[in-house]
Amino acid sequence: xxxxxxxxxxxxxxxxxxxxxxxxxxxxxxxxxxxxxxxxxxxxxxxxxxxxxxxxxxxxxxxxxxxxxxxxxxxxxxxxxxxxxxxxxxxxxxxxxxxxxxxxxxxxxxxxxxxxxxxxxxxxxxxxxxxxxxxxxxxxxxxxxxxxxxxxxxxxxxxxxxxxxxxxxxxxxxxxxxxxxxxxxxxxxxxxxxxxxxxxxxxxxxxxxxxxxxxxxxxxxxxxxxxxxxxxxxxxxxxxxxxxxxxxxxxxxxxxxxxxxxxxxxxxxxxxxxxxxxxxxxxxxxxxxxxxxxxxxxxxxxxxxxxxxxxxxxxxxxxxxxxxxxxxxxxxxxxxxxxxxxxxxxxxxxxxxxxxxxxxxxxxxxxxxxxxxxxxxxxxxxxxxxxxxxxxxxxx
Numbered sequence: 001x002x003x004x005x006x007x008x009x010x011x012x013x014x015x016x017x018x019x020x021x022x023x024x025x026x027x028x029x030x031x032x033x034x035x036x037x038x039x040x041x042x043x044x045x046x047x048x049x050x051x052x053x054x055x056x057x058x059x060x061x062x063x064x065x066x067x068x069x070x071x072x073x074x075x076x077x078x079x080x081x082x083x084x085x086x087x088x089x090x091x092x093x094x095x096x097x098x099x100x101x102x103x104x105x106x107x108x109x110x111x112x113x114x115x116x117x118x119x120x121x122x123x124x125x126x127x128x129x130x131x132x133x134x135x136x137x138x139x140x141x142x143x144x145x146x147x148x149x150x151x152x153x154x155x156x157x158x159x160x161x162x163x164x165x166x167x168x169x170x171x172x173x174x175x176x177x178x179x180x181x182x183x184x185x186x187x188x189x190x191x192x193x194x195x196x197x198x199x200x201x202x203x204x205x206x207x208x209x210x211x212x213x214x215x216x217x218x219x220x221x222x223x224x225x226x227x228x229x230x231x232x233x234x235x236x237x238x239x240x241x242x243x244x245x246x247x248x249x250x251x252x253x254x255x256x257x258x259x260x261x262x263x264x265x266x267x268x269x270x271x272x273x274x275x276x277x278x279x280x281x282x283x284x285x286x287x288x289x290x291x292x293x294x295x296x297x298x299x300x301x302x303x304x305x306x307x308x309x310x311x312x313x314x315x316x317x318x319x320x321x322x323x324x325x326x327x328x329x330x331x332x333x334x335x336x337x338x339x340x341x342x343x344x345x346x347x348x349x350x351x352x353x354x355x356x357x358x359x360x361x362x363x364x365x366x367x368x369x370x371x372x373x374x375x376x377x378x379x380x381x382x383x384x385x386x387x388x389x390x391x392x393x394x395x396x
Contacts, residue, residue, distance in 0.1 A: 012345025
């Protein structure tokens with residue numbers, strides 16, 4: 001079902017444990033990409049001919065399926081972007097510039113990905129707002145007392161990762177959203193990791209924005225989704241100018257389109273949007289509950305087994321986690337461990353995972369990260385264990 005997994009790397013059957021970076025694609029996603037280019041290749045929303053009509057209908061079907069996937073009230077609240085990063089930048093550049101100014105405050109956490117740090121730093125530099133950081137404990141859990149202290153009437157936005165890409169920590173976002181709203185602040189959730197592992201219901205969560213990426217959901221790269229509450233999206237100015245985001249253009253002035261098209265200037269990523277349907281179908285047919293159960297079992301098994309290795313140091317031991325196991329091997333650089341694992345056919349991620357402030361909090365350069373998906377097995381974890389045990393023994 002996942003063609004890329006059926007290969008050898010360095011003479012060994014591939015074990016792919018880099019799912020937090022990107023998940024592999026089922027065959028039906030690959031076939032949908034090919035089918036669009038072979039049968040329906042046409043621009044959307046503008047043509048009257050059959051290919052354009054078919055492509056447009058298929059493209060908009062994905063918007064409807066995505067609405068269902070996160071239980072958004074309406075498909076017009078689903079904006080297609082090129083990834084989580086662009087979704088966050090879109091909010092910073094539009095909502096942020098219009099509604100956040102000098103003296104206002106934005107809250108983020110110590111464990112944020114750079115994509116949820118840098119856009120807010122840029123906005124604060126431009127507007128005179130201040131960026132406040134919610135600290136964590138050694139286990140990688142938010143210090144909620146500090147969040148309560150930092151959250152004030154000056155707070156205009158809380159932008160927080162739902163599940164940490166570097167630690168796996170699942171943050172108590174429902175509580176954070178409720179408290180933020182009591183102070184009049186809006187909340188953006190970085191759902192890049194959580195949407196692949198957890199049930200997401202934006203109406204139940206009551207988040208104001210949610211950004212996530214298709215490529216971490218068994219879908220294509222270069223495609224993201226931004227959900228926003230209708231009143232906020234309608235109040236926000238366009239992100240870019242060009243085709244599709246307009247109703248009428250005149251040299252005297254331009255009338256902008258309705259949402260979501262107001263935020264989708266230019267020819268979009270049509271093929272990948274259409275192929276994303278098949279990724280959503282795969283997840284729905286497999287069942288989020290089944291995915292969660294399988295991945296939780298893998299994480300528990302791996303955490304317990306690796307603890308037996310001499311010199312194994314886990315990084316991030318929160319009580320609530322998605323299937324991410326970050327660690328160090330004593331007296332070894334993470335990159336060296338990663339290269340040795342690659343020689344054994346095991347793909348992991350090494351480095352700071354685009355979370356350098358988090359690594360600084362722990363006083364380390366980076367970690368080795370093994371992250372699990374629905375297609376991984378305990379037998380593959382056994383291979384990781386055997387390889388790490390040999391690596392640690394060689395070093396120690």
